[in-house]
Amino acid sequence: MNKPTNLDVCEKHCLHLDRVEQVRGGMLDDRVAEGLAEIFGLLGDRTRVRILHALSLGELCVCDISAVLGTTSSAVSHQLRLLRTAKLIKSRKEGKNVFYTLDDEHVRQLFAQGLDHVLER
Amino acid sequence: MNKPTNLDVCEKHCLHLDRVEQVRGGMLDDRVAEGLAEIFGLLGDRTRVRILHALSLGELCVCDISAVLGTTSSAVSHQLRLLRTAKLIKSRKEGKNVFYTLDDEHVRQLFAQGLDHVLER
DNA sequence: TATTCATATGAACATGTACTCACTTGTTTG
DNA sequence: CAAACAAGTGAGTACATGTTCATATGAATA
Numbered sequence: 001m002n003k004p005t006n007l008d009v010c011e012k013h014c015l016h017l018d019r020v021e022q023v024r025g026g027m028l029d030d031r032v033a034e035g036l037a038e039i040f041g042l043l044g045d046r047t048r049v050r051i052l053h054a055l056s057l058g059e060l061c062v063c064d065i066s067a068v069l070g071t072t073s074s075a076v077s078h079q080l081r082l083l084r085t086a087k088l089i090k091s092r093k094e095g096k097n098v099f100y101t102l103d104d105e106h107v108r109q110l111f112a113q114g115l116d117h118v119l120e121r
Numbered sequence: 122m123n124k125p126t127n128l129d130v131c132e133k134h135c136l137h138l139d140r141v142e143q144v145r146g147g148m149l150d151d152r153v154a155e156g157l158a159e160i161f162g163l164l165g166d167r168t169r170v171r172i173l174h175a176l177s178l179g180e181l182c183v184c185d186i187s188a189v190l191g192t193t194s195s196a197v198s199h200q201l202r203l204l205r206t207a208k209l210i211k212s213r214k215e216g217k218n219v220f221y222t223l224d225d226e227h228v229r230q231l232f233a234q235g236l237d238h239v240l241e242r
Numbered sequence: 243t244a245t246t247c248a249t250a251t252g253a254a255c256a257t258g259t260a261c262t263c264a265c266t267t268g269t270t271t272g
Numbered sequence: 273c274a275a276a277c278a279a280g281t282g283a284g285t286a287c288a289t290g291t292t293c294a295t296a297t298g299a300a301t302a
Contacts, residue, residue, distance in 0.1 A: 013246095013247065013248080015248095045259090045260080047260075047261095071261090072261080072262075072263095074261080074262070074263080075260075075261055075262080078260075078261080079260080095269065095270070096268080096269050096270060
């Protein structure tokens with residue numbers, strides 16, 4: 001039936017219907033696209049980038065991280081929660097302190113690749 | 122002199138002063154951290170992820186992209202501008218149409234690595 | 243030339259988000 | 273037990289950002 005999908009745009013005038021069909025077939029699953037955006041979004045913040053990089057240099061407690069970054073431990077704690085929820089970091093409790101480490105080899109690689117991009121331009 | 126930097130937090134009670142010093146020495150340059158956050162932030166949006174993935178499958182004009190995504194060409198155009206400014210994509214004009222392609226091998230790799238992460242979890 | 247169309251863009255609006263502040267929790271230590 | 277402290281959290285706020293809408297621009301076509 002070719003029931004019109006939600007394409008009020010360029011439905012009749014679009015140039016490459018064949019190409020569009022082909023690309024549409026190869027498109028990412030919506031959940032995957034969402035997941036990608038999520039992980040990249042988490043890396044897309046200056047504070048979180050610095051936290052992750054600091055942790056890539058070694059295990060640190062919240063207090064240490066905030067000292068390294070020069071921000072409040074509250075702000076750091078909020079960001080750590082996001083990273084922890086996304087399983088990018090993991091925590092270890094020791095007395096009053098909670099120590100964080102990277103929990104994802106992918107992230108380390110993404111980080112390295114991102115650095116490549118930034119440094120080579 | 123050890124002039125106190127802007128550390129109102131944990132200045133006295135922080136556990137691992139040695140570790141903090143060490144990590145602080147290895148920290149990223151601020152511009153680099155900013156650049157990293159910028160590139161990742163650009164990838165951290167569902168619409169842009171889908172645009173980039175569509176372009177990874179082949180050259181497309183604005184109209185085609187909006188058809189594939191099912192969004193307005195205006196919204197797409199706005200996002201394309203961001204990606205173009207960041208040199209992640211490049212454009213080629215042909216008559217009334219403007220065709221876009223990926224302009225960065227790094228991005229292709231980042232994308233693949235991000236996919237790994239999302240799919241393997 | 244007038245019209246149609248693809249693309250771009252600015253303003254307005256709505257939503258998301260990162261920080262601060264106040265407070266709580268749980269642990270150590272005096 | 274009480275005080276001190278590290279860490280977590282909810283509310284509020286300021287700012288960033290993605291979309292829509294209206295419009296502009298520039299090219300093809302009637």
